[in-house]
Amino acid sequence: MPKIDIDAITPSNRTGYPAPFDQPVAGRWYRRLAPASGLTEIGASHVTLKPGAWSSQRHWHDDEDEMLVMLSGEAVLVEDEGRTVLRAGDICAWPKGVANGHHLINESDADCVFVAIGAGNQDGSGAYSDIDMKFDGPGYFHKDGTPYPTGRLR
Template identity: 30%
Template sequence: MPEKISALNADGISEPFAAEAAPLEVFSHGERFGSSFRHLSSFGGGDHVGVALEELVPGKEKNPSHYHMLEEEHAYILEGALTLKLGARNYVMKTGDYVCFPAGQKVGHAFFNHTDAPCRYLIIGERNPNDVIVYPESGRVSVRLTGEGYGKAATMDYWEGIDASAPDAKARPGLAQE
């Protein structure tokens, strides 16, 4: 039986599905970054809200620290623990913890798995065709207007200015800093 490409039935109606039915995508860059994820909302036929089931393995960071000027993001930890880097502060998040990154909150955020076990979480966000995304570590700015990419992002590679070597444990402690 071939794999389904979406949860839509022959009449175009979105039906319930097991999260594992959504295709697994795996991402990695250098020693520092890597994760796996399933785009649940896309598989389910949604296009206004993005929902992904993500897994971050030990010692990896999801993506460079960033913030959105026009999009809001939310994360809910389902299983395991990780460190949330939020600006200059670090917070340990564990099963049942939740965080919101409001649009326009000019503080970069990134997830790092400081533990020896995978961490599974939901990431939820808008699918706003317009956004400005700032990456404080590299100085990169990505501008998306009605789905088009403009500005510095058009001339600067996504990874330019980012050290993708293994994370320095001292720079990413697992304990919350007060």
């Protein structure tokens, strides 16, 4: 099985989130592992959250299973049920279609690193728990269906 050279993948902190929803994720740096390794049926990213950064807006997917594996550091998982501290070795999973909004916040003074994996329709739909935004295919929309001027990054 070929080893992925993570350092050969250029990190990015790009987001398609419209302002002001893009600001909390400005300290999120990711490397897309699946495209670099030729995988086409799953998405996987190696993610570093700088202190204070969010992994995303709190969200869920209608058509995509998600799994997260903490590699180093510490972050707070925020879900509908509350807050849970995650550390290296912890694993979380969210089945598609379960409307449990979730994201991580790095409230520590050091970077935290994790791998996020998604399987299913990565261009599918879902919503954000705390803001007036949902996603469907390549776009972001207000919950009433009015489009935002930005598009999703894939």
